[in-house]
Amino acid sequence: MPRMLDVSDDVRAEIGDEEADRLLAGENAPGSYDCTSCRTPGDSEQERTSTVLFIGEETAVLAFAHATCLPSQVVQVTEEQLQGAVRSITGQDAGTGHERPAEAMPEQAVLGVTSGLVLLGGELHPALVVEPTGPIARPGTTGGGDDFLPLLIEQGFMPLSQLTEVPRVLHGWSVLLAMGQLHAVLQPGTGGGSPVAWWQAHQPLQVTDSWRQAANKHQQVLLFAAPAGSIGRQPREDLLREALDKAAANGKLVACAMPLAGT
DSSP: OOOOEOOOOHHHHHHHHHHHHHHHHHHSSEEEEEOOTOOEEEEEEOOOOEEEEEEEESEEEEEEEEEETOOSSEEEEOHHHHHHHHHHHHTTTOOOBBBOOOOETTEEEEEEEEEEEEEEEEEEEEEEEEEESSSOOOOOOSSSHHHHHHHHHHTTTTSSSSOSSOOOTTTTTTEEEETTTEEEEEEEEGGGOEEEEEEEEEEEEEOOOOHHHHHHSSSSSEEEOOOOTSSSOOOOHHHHHHHHHHHHHOOOEEEEEEBBBBB
């Protein structure tokens, strides 16, 4: 029976017309699958299903997602990320930590990223909280100041004095959630080129089922950022919210909303 598959032009170009046609005819496509985004079961005979091709330096993996979760697309990832995703698919979990430091802009600055749900306007929104492990200087300077928030404000992040409403969308940026895990925060490429990673997980970052459900509902993620020492590693979401409120009241919080999987 033909499957209800979506194969984008980009995916077709990578896998070839012959393989794409076989997928659409149902020869190589699975009937049931676990959605690569929300990790819940799907059925390509009963509901529209997207083909998602993850490409590393040496390996490519074709995965499937509910069309309501992700469009059919090609996602460029590092070979390490791809191997981690394969391990997660085969049941060898690539990582369960709540926070992963990663190299980020500018050079040698290390960002900590924590996921959590934030209540705004009576609704729970998926959020990422970004806090460097130390001061971040403006590229090219040698001073000891912390330019983390000014650099983000120049990129379009909005200063917050209190958390009362959803911040505006920062166009061109996106949050890559794939294989049911958080992979990267992407920013616009230079000169209108392909998006590049502003923050990238060393290993795909686990998020909770409730966080994924909220992300799929809103199709966007809120990103909050604060200077080093403003938030800290909070063990519970209520304590994280208190820390965010305090940072905002002290003028040390910026935020924006980013589309989900906007590649």
